Amino acid sequence: MTKPPAPIASGGASSSTAPPRTEQPSDEHAALDTYDSAALVAAFTADQARAAAAVQAAAPALAAGVDAALPRLVAGGRLVYAGAGTSGRLGVLDSVELWPTFSWPRERARALLAGGDGAMFVAVEGAEDDAAQGAADLDALAVGGNDVLIAIAASGSTPYALGAAAAARQRGALTIAIVNNVGSPLAAACEHAVVLDTGAELVSGSTRLKAGTAQKIALNTLSSSLMVRLHKVHGNLMVDLRATNAKLARRALALAQRASGADEAAARAALAACDGRVKDAIVMLLLNVDAAEAARRLHAAGGHLRRALGE
Numbered sequence: 025m026t027k028p029p030a031p032i033a034s035g036g037a038s039s040s041t042a043p044p045r046t047e048q049p050s051d052e053h054a055a056l057d058t059y060d061s062a063a064l065v066a067a068f069t070a071d072q073a074r075a076a077a078a079v080q081a082a083a084p085a086l087a088a089g090v091d092a093a094l095p096r097l098v099a100g101g102r103l104v105y106a107g108a109g110t111s112g113r114l115g116v117l118d119s120v121e122l123w124p125t126f127s128w129p130r131e132r133a134r135a136l137l138a139g140g141d142g143a144m145f146v147a148v149e150g151a152e153d154d155a156a157q158g159a160a161d162l163d164a165l166a167v168g169g170n171d172v173l174i175a176i177a178a179s180g181s182t183p184y185a186l187g188a189a190a191a192a193r194q195r196g197a198l199t200i201a202i203v204n205n206v207g208s209p210l211a212a213a214c215e216h217a218v219v220l221d222t223g224a225e226l227v228s229g230s231t232r233l234k235a236g237t238a239q240k241i242a243l244n245t246l247s248s249s250l251m252v253r254l255h256k257v258h259g260n261l262m263v264d265l266r267a268t269n270a271k272l273a274r275r276a277l278a279l280a281q282r283a284s285g286a287d288e289a290a291a292r293a294a295l296a297a298c299d300g301r302v303k304d305a306i307v308m309l310l311l312n313v314d315a316a317e318a319a320r321r322l323h324a325a326g327g328h329l330r331r332a333l334g335e
Contacts, residue, residue, distance in 0.1 A: 044179045044205040046231050050224040068233075071226045075237035078204075078220040079245065085218045086242060089200045090249045092216055093172040096198055097250060101170030102131070104197070106162065106188035108138035108152030110232040111176040111202075111239060116144055118243040124272065126256040127264040136161045138184040151184065158187030162195075169196035173214075174246070176239055177201075178231035180208020189213045202242050204235040218242055255328040258283060263302045263329060276302050284309035303329050 042048065053059075053067050079086075097103070103122070105115030112135075119135040122128035138158065139148025151157070167173065173192035177185040180203035189210060192199050201214035204222050211217035220238040225231060251257065256264035261283055267273040279302050280291040286309045298304035298315040307318035310333055318332075325331035 045223050046178050046204045046225060046235050047229045048224045049228040050226055053226060067226060072234050072237050075222055075234040076241060078222045078238045079241045082218050082220055086245055089216045089218060089246055090253065092198055093250060094253050096170045096172055097254065099170045101172055102134060104134045104165060104167060104171055104173045105176065106136040106158060106173060106185055107176035108182050108184045110236045111178055112137040113144055114236060114239050114243060115174065115176050118247055122247060124266050124268050125262065126251040127266050128251065134165055136188060153183050155183035155187030158184035159191035162188040162191040167192055167195045167197045171197040173197050173199045175199065175201050175210055175214060177210050178204040178235040180205045180210040185210055186213055202239055204238065258329045263306065265302060267300045276300060280305045307332055
């Protein structure tokens with residue numbers, strides 16, 4: 025087996041005339057094309073592990089973003105994602121998963137992708153270079169002061185994302201940048217910047233690798249933290265899911281049983297009575313009330329299950 029060279033520590037931020045660090049050639053694994061499969065997997069997995077470390081280093085910025093976004097979402101605002109290429113597709117993925125996971129309304133999680141919806145599957149060349157289109161797409165959503173824009177770009181200089189960020193700020197929305205380069209224009213253009221300093225890529229310039237991995241972790245962390253703060257999790261249980269398929273229906277049943285201590289028959293009956301809403305079923309089972317009363321108590325508690333249960 026060809027053994028990869030030992031990792032070399034990455035350097036500091038690039039100068040103003042140099043390309044972003046994410047696009048600079050890596051000093052590691054210069055003979056990557058000679059590695060066998062085991063060596064390739066070892067090199068890639070070791071490099072990907074750095075993505076998690078970059079997100080951990082940015083934890084204070086992520087927490088600040090959660091705190092800034094929370095009151096706007098409580099006031100009825102939307103999460104709006106904007107990006108191009110891999111970064112934009114990751115924004116789309118995060119947005120669409122919020123409904124089945126947390127029952128976050130689809131109309132309150134919107135994703136703008138350079139090149140339009142079709143660019144999710146086929147790259148639209150040049151779309152990322154159109155700042156005016158980024159602004160126009162943002163304006164088309166009639167973004168307002170309670171909305172939160174998450175602009176994502178590995179380079180931190182993608183014109184489409186910059187255009188969307190500028191339009192969002194002009195409309196009074198909160199702007200959060202997720203970038204992979206220190207001192208990038210997008211970080212400067214947004215009120216909150218989450219800088220995931222992942223450095224050069226193992227395959228030089230391919231930011232779908234650890235830069236993209238770090239973005240996915242950061243997006244998971246940001247949106248999931250918001251959903252927990254919005255009372256869509258009880259303990260560590262995903263109690264606001266939508267049972268849209270057989271797997272999720274089984275999961276809803278298991279969650280209702282675990283949170284309430286009820287047997288399977290009682291949990292099934294409660295879920296059936298409240299149209300599969302796990303929170304409602306838990307209130308029914310723990311407080312021995314009917315579905316209408318459970319819904320009333322949850323509404324009065326603002327969806328906060330602990331408060332509805334009197335805890």
